Amino acid sequence: MTDDQRELLRIENVVTAYGRGAGVRAVDDVSLTLRKGELLAVIGESGSGKSTLALTALRLLEPRSGRVFFGGEDITHATQRALKPTRRRMQVVFQDPYESLDRRFRVRQIIEEPLLVHGLGANRAERLERVHAALERTGLSPAPLFANRFPHQLSGGQRQRVAIAASLVLEPELLIADEPVSMLDVSARAGVLSLLDGLRRDGDMAVLMITHDLAVAAHYADRIAVMYLGRVVEEGPAHKVVRSPVHPYTRALLSVVPPKDPLAPFHPQLLEGEIPPLTAVPAGCRFASRCPDVAPVCATVDPPLMDIGGRHSVACTRATRQAATPAHQGAAE
Amino acid sequence: MPAALAFLLRRVAVAVVTVFVAVSANFFLFRAVPGDAASVVKVPGMTAEQRQQIRAEFGLDKPLPNQYLSYLRQLTHGNLGISFENRKPVAANLAEAVVNTMPMVVVGTLIALVIGFATGLFGAWRRGTAVDAAGLGTALAFYAMPAQWLALMLILLTNGLFPSGGMSDVFLVDADFWTMMRDRIAHLLLPALTFGLASYGQYAVIIRSSMLETLGEDYVLTARAKGFSNWAVVRRHALRNAMLPITTLIALSLGTLMAGAILIETVFSWPGVGLAIYGAVRARDYPMLQGAFLLLTCSVILCNLLADTLYLRLDPRIRTA
């Protein structure tokens, strides 16, 4: 299979802004590619534009510029009606399992609704069968026991599983999960994460997962994209990004996560200051104001995302001084 | 402070739009009612020509857009037209009514605020106790009483102790200042008290609930953790925050105050705005009604604007951000 055939979602130079006029550019010139069966984790501080990116990919927001391809098809400006068949192929799971399930629906109804909307399943019995199958797949077994419950009769982890099941019934090719476990207790996280991991391994489903938790990203993702202030600053295979991070921001982020063993060495590298507001994005490198490695050039040059080899790209003048090709052009290996 | 200015400007813009809507709605509302001045000004044996003449007199024979434009033009000169009923300028009639209504509404509102604050604050403070329940119950009970009935009850209970008709003893002429004053106050007592009692309930309820809400805030807990006594916490931290919704309520309640005023003025024959409106409806005095509506809507809008400005002072969150 060639790369092009494996490509599922491609985002090209997307800019998404809130508000009128130029607005606040929450996502500013981002390009990403997600292949079939791949788990891409997007990490970054709060407000860096992760959710906005996800909503744009889902076309729940329309980008100001740039393009969004899904399965090779340009959906950048497709109408909601035209998007309907595509919607079936990409599904979403939100952060808050308490909010994202309609409180008045039984689990069965929640999972059945996508089938109804897309006219799948010939009759009630067939739909119910699919609902049960989806429940079983997410580990809510025996399915009939759960099917008739209301969300508030389930624990947080179970609710998140229901949300995933409601996505799975449509057998999507892409699942976008916006912080799927951050509201869950440690004890329930692993279950949901390994479920997602398993689903894409045996179902060839791609997952775009947004997370705050670097450890989670490191453990489950194939690839990691690090966002800072509306930009992707580093993107590459998970083990490379975690083990040999190139961008100073990635390095700092990794350094502040303590290892599990209290006796293992731990030298957090704290960044000074705060993220500048989106309304006052500095000229030059956006990270320059907090960069421990800052060079004079950073104040003026806004570094593009450049491939540094091995499908690993970084947006940092220092790291890419040896100058590779711009990342999204060099995507074809 | 540009954020504050922007906020204020936005509010002013909304107010201006609303005033314009009100002005226009006013005009068309009263053109839409069946019958016009000609059918209203009662002249026995009026001929068709005379009818026509009256229509001309009030400009009712011109096309609607022209009438509308001239109405707007007159408005900009502060001219609200001439009353059908007594042929005096509407503005003069209204001014007199407003001057009469003021003492009743102001004293009444003061009474309402005092009782309302006392009940509301005490209730929130002693939440869940019998005193709270009794205070809240009484407040709700007064809130539930129709103002006109409350007025009648007060008359019944005071049994002629205080005058219950008009603003003063009309036969009291050339009396000295204090006698006049005493007479005025005696006349004001029952209407103002009715007004106060009828409206204090809503203040009490809102003050209590906004106070309770504030008392549940994290910063109140912080203040307690700092070692402040309960009362000091309320005084320093809760009160000012609890004031915020009350400001809006008082501004907005002006509109509903009118309802109470009409009824109370009717019972006590108090020659204020309420009675003027009621009389104008009965007499089909459309210019007068139009003027009164404009006055009331604009004053509610103005009060809202005032409340916004006050909010700006009270709540720094609006001032910046």
Add this chain to the structure above:
Amino acid sequence: MTSAPQPLVDARDVNVWFDLPDGRELHAVRGADVRVNSREKLGIVGESGCGKSTLLMALMGLLPATASVSGRIEVMGADLLAGGERAFRAHRWKDLAIVFQGAMNALNPVIRVQRQIVEALELHEVASGMAAVHRASDLVRLVGLPEGVLRKFNHELSGGMRQRVSLAMALACDPRVLLADEPTTALDMMVAAQVLALIDRLTRELDLALVLVTHDLPLVTRTCDRIQVMYAGTVVESGTPADIYHQPQHPYTRLLFAATADVHSDGPDPVTILGAPPRLDQVVPGCAFEPRCPHSQARCATDVPQPQSAGKGRSWACHYPGEST
């Protein structure tokens, strides 16, 4: 020189019940002990709803009127529970200061930061007038903020700044013990790291004792000298971070570590602890962890395990400690 220094906080067998609107009771804290020595850093971990915040509130005497408490709470030798609100108030902020969970709203939105710091100074007669203002600016500088924040309102500050201001405020009266209830959960990883490092530094510099409540295990093992693991209102295990990590005695502790992923090493897959904590509005006859415990035996369902002490603050409450697969 006294041989055994008196603990700053010594709470024993604390129970907290909440009256529920339907007349039932919720037993939120079930016989928990908290003991903090001078300069000691105590961490309390546990899942959401296990009673961590409630326990802290009990120590400060800030529980709502619907709560009832039993046990003994001593702060610097004074029995506060016996002394009532007045006794608690005497120690608040001067001896015990707290940074609240979700400190996003811990500042009064309509009062400037300066006033809120100064009022605490004046109340406890630490300083007043210009002296108080100077101390306030010292404090904000101490937590790494520019003096300008003194003239700001809550909404003008970022999350990290609010947390720092809360910290500055807590330090205003030179307390002996700083209680911090999940001071970093609402923050980003980087900011959280900054705040935590700050707390760590300040406790050392100012000779403070610290009680740090959180559900982030790696974080607490990194910061604290001693850890208490709570489950369903009970302290199930306590000890030094090394004890807890390397020789966990309670299966819950072990599972908590196993459920956590590690960014720095490729360990095995994190595990799930099946099921959910018990409802605290019901009586739990045996070990509260029994329904979720992979090693539970008949006795666990009926007998409440009593804490076993191994000295030096090391203890656990399990019928079959150290058992593992």
Add this chain to the structure above:
Amino acid sequence: MSATTTLASVAAPTSQPTRPRRLLASVRRRPAAVAGATILATFVILALVGPLLTPYGVHQRVGEVYAHPSAAHPLGLDDAGVDMLTLLIAGTRVSLFVGFAASVVSVIVGGSIGVLAGYAGGWVDGALMRLTDYMIVVPALPLMIVVATVWGPSVVHMVLVIGLLMWTSTARLLRAQVLSLRERASVRRARAIGCGHWRIAFRHIVPEVYGLLGATTVLTVSVAIFYEAALSFLGLGDPGTVSWGRLIEMAFERTAISSGAWWAIVPPGVCVALVVLGSSLLGNALQDAANPRAAIAHVSPRTFRVRAERGDRR
């Protein structure tokens, strides 16, 4: 997979009652709500079976003008020698009808406007909200008086006048609610699934505001009854019918006070006050239940209790 079987066995530790029942339960827990519901129910029953309770007609002269209460006429007679109790019961029907019907009208109008504005957003929202702004600032009772005068007095007109002029708070409340619902994750998810506007509006948003709608309806009843009493008092009630407002008017117009006939004035007012009280108590409780806010107060003169008993340990 063994994990899944165990999962089921320990699952759902929190089995709470379903939402409507929870709502009911939370209402039942509030004494104020129970009192409100009881008052309303009593009056509704009175309206239904009322005519069976008295043997007299509403225009039947049965004794002296303003005769004192007596065994035969527990509430005395009115200014035409008609039994007051009979009138009061007859008034219950009309007043309650006007109250409930007007509040239904207003909730339908306000609800539609609120939901439409909140859901559609953009210029639709802008236009509807300017309309609402205007309706809020325009003095309601005077406007009702004008409209009622022009339309002429009848019960149906009264219902429409009141209903069509007091929907603003409902509209605002619902708009705010819908605005926040629209951003809710569950609604976003519905959009992501590919649900159409209709489905989102009527399956995901509107059902969420049912509770609020119910609460506002009950609350609006009190306002409607108020306005009925006010309009009737001003002589704009249907003279062919008896309502509480008309009874107060008649007492006022026909010198009940100077005749000392308190029994002609007190009962209708008490009835209005009771129903208004009942519906605001119940309505507020429903609103709180539909829209629960944290019911904590960190400051209270009472403090937590100290118990001697020990926990279940040791």
Add this chain to the structure above:
Amino acid sequence: SERASDGVLRIGDTGSTISTLNPFVASNVFELAIFRYVYPHLVQYGTGSEIEGDFASSYDASADGLTWTFHTRPGAKWSDGKDLTAEDAAWTFQQILAHKDGPTARLASYLQHVTKVEAGGKDELTVTLDAPLATALSQISQVPILPRQVWQEPLSGDASQLKNFTNDAPLVSGGSFILTDQKKGAFALFKANSNFYGRKPKLKGFGLQFFGSADAMVTVLRQGQIDVAYDVPATAAKTLKAEPSLDLLTTSGMDEDFLIFNSSSGQRAHPELLEPKVREAFHLAIDRKKLVDVVTLGMGAAATSVIPPSLAPWYDPATGAEGLDVASANSILDGLGFARGSDGIRIANGHPMAYELLQPTGLTGHDRVVDLVRADLAAIGVKVTPKIVDGDAFGQLLVTPSEKAPSYDLAMDDWVSKRDPDFMLSLFTCAQIGNRNEGAYCSQDYEALYNQQATTLDSGARRDAVVKAQQFLDKEKPWIPQFANPNIIAVNKKVKGFNGSPFVIDHTSRHQIDDVRLG
């Protein structure tokens, strides 16, 4: 003690208020009453229904009845000291006539047949009519004489400013009192006019206070803060009668309630209603005694003619005297072949005898009248559905100009008679269709009878003519009289010489105040 009320008669009233002091605009009773006391009138009514001199101390008519000569009092003065002469009167009348189709229309309606008015020197005035008129003096008694120095300005040119002339108090007065202060809807205060040309009033002054409610008025009366209360509701009578300090003067008044048939020729839906026999049946079915009993608490009187009983010299007791007789009523309708349907309602001309009854708002007690009448008519198989409309709309519906037939079936209204029977009788003339002729009744036979009474100058002969007209109306029954409302005035016993006749303060006489003393 500071009350300026010593020697001042304090009168209370409800309902009516003063909103204008401009006699060209004014219409309500109290506004007109003010002009009666403040402005001179050539003649006025006495205490009964006879006319007497006022500013004209004597007057005579030419033999043909077309020219009236008035001799006015010499040496009279306005309150501002200016001379008050016949020339003032002539000027006023001429101005009214000059703008009669415009701003002076209201007053001009009293001078309908006047062709010329001339002053013959300072003390004489001649008025020329185009036809002999029985009501000439009665009409002239309504026209106030205005001070030229005040009214010159608004009456100049085409008098277009007249309507907006507010004529604020204090007015330049020529009558027995001077209006010193007045507030719309609240009160009017008068003091005696020392310049008055006639017999000086015995009071230092008097005042009218308007109450929003009868209750407030009655309370104040009982406390002695007013001396006289007009318009006392029947319901308060019992309480006031028990009050030792008060006298209660009760008479059946000038105000009658009528059931009105749509008699317009355009009324085609229910031809049976045009049938006098059917109307007769309605008349027989209505229980007037019960109406008087329930609605007026027994204090009013049954009405039988369009002229109220209290207008004694003109009222014909024999007219419409037949009382309640449901059996006869039923047999009349049976006789007409209007059989009852299964629901008990008669069928007439293929339609059930079910009618809509228009009723104006704002008539106290009317709902009860309608209810009783409904029940009475139901007893003869006639169904009536009341429809209530606003007073103005009611007026418009009833007096639609003749070309558009009014569309109602039945209506109910009340009318207050004037002291001259002409007014009530005029309501049925064809000329009044589209104005006051509610029901649009028109009959040439009646026109003849009406004109005869209107032009007969001899009072005995005129009475016969008036009786004939009443009897004719009783036969035709365009309206069915129902009952006369009572007229109740409560007077403090210290008030002496108060005239409690049904001709209450009706703005046609000054006697009620001028004759009063305070003891």
